[in-house]
Amino acid sequence: MEDLKFDSTKRLAVDYVEGILQPKPTCDTWDQIWNFQARPDDLLISTYPKAGLEQANATPSPRALKTHLPIHLLPPSFLENNCKIIYVARNPKDSMVSYYHFHRMNKGLPDPGTWEEFFESFLAGKVCWGPWYDHVKGWWDAKDQHRILYLFYEDMKRNPKHEIQKLAAFIGKSLDDKVLDKIVHHTSFDVMKQNPMANYTSVPVEFMNHSISPFLRKGTVGDWKNHFTVAQNDRFDEDYKQKMADTILTSHFQFL
Template sequence: MENDESVLRRKLEMVCGVPLFWSTVEEWAQVESFQARPDDLLISTYPKSGVAQLDKMPSPRLAKTHLPVQLLPDSFWENNCKIIYVARNAKDVAVSYYHFYQMAKMHPEPGTWDEFLEKFVTGEVAFGSWYDHVKGWWEKRKDKPILYLFYEDMKEDPKREIQKVLQFLGKDLKEDVVNKILHHTSFQEMQKNPTANYKMVPKAQMDHSVSPFMRKGTAGDWKNHFTVAQNEAFDSDYKEKMKGSTLQFRTEI
């Protein structure tokens, strides 16, 4: 990737009303025509929602996406592929995404925290509205083989959540294997793993001195960033946008 403004910090482009990276839009025909196989496993999240913890799970071919449900290639639905969706509370996602925008220069300039939070709330960030994303996948689970997990639950009791994944995949692993998975998918281990922490990406593209790709991995860090006024405004807007949904999140554990 070239280190210049023609490639880095470019504006997002729209696909069916969803803002995406220019590079994704250029290859959109290939994305749309992707041919899933019936035994593929798809892991889907809104960005900065903790998907890396599932990477080492036993599976057939593994695909990952941040796409909202309406933009997923049709072949996944046609082949009835199993999908694991991981959702994280909006406030922590906003904070984590802000730091990611700062260090990962494929994003547009994030501006100040206050400016970025406004963009997040209005869905003017890569992959669009968090609210639409989590609600869309939540509704889709009613008629498709989707296991919907929560980041906060994974932090609280990772073994319990791994057992949910194993049951969903029809896998029965010995206790020692499960414990190895727990160890290697812990935040501390993943943070040290060069295949997970993106430390091999050139600094011109991802500046880890600004913020590491895997920053804290906690639930509740939003309290260190939101002002009282921001929190009140966010809560009011959140209540309106999530009205009518049975989807509920914990903002701390």
């Protein structure tokens, strides 16, 4: 019955803001978003969708705000007020797979169609919040001009304690080992998957259907290998090589 209820709920429409596809509510309130007044002590957490924000969100901080906007659409007050910003980037193949499953269960996003169709949409950048390439490169290029801590999801999985220490130092917090270990525990994927404050299970099923795909699905590195065909992988690698030729970011994303 839950699936029927979910199916009867209409998906949100999408439209463009400055050439970037966005959910219609974002487009309708764009002036308000663009003119948002950040405070100097705000902490902004930014990612391309489904790039693993949970650990950053759980760390002690000033007012924490979250965005998926590419940097050129970021409300100017964040940079004008020299706000601290944490950006988390993730391997694009895993990002694509995770984003696909998020579309499947979330009525706030367009119907992704089949995996094959979504693969094409993602490659073409015709997804909400725009092309992955432009997103990660835009924030990367801005990190030396502004107070931006650029993190990688894979590093957070590999050595969470080290990355949380780095994050804590960035926001001016000194954490002893006991506190660090507690944060590492509570921000681990398995613990957060069971936490209603993090797993979005409180959202009504007609908007997010966790029986289709849970909000916190796997959180692993390399799950793309269970989805990509050999032909898709070859196409993706060629596209990636072309679009990332102008950045050293490629050294941070190891696919194989």
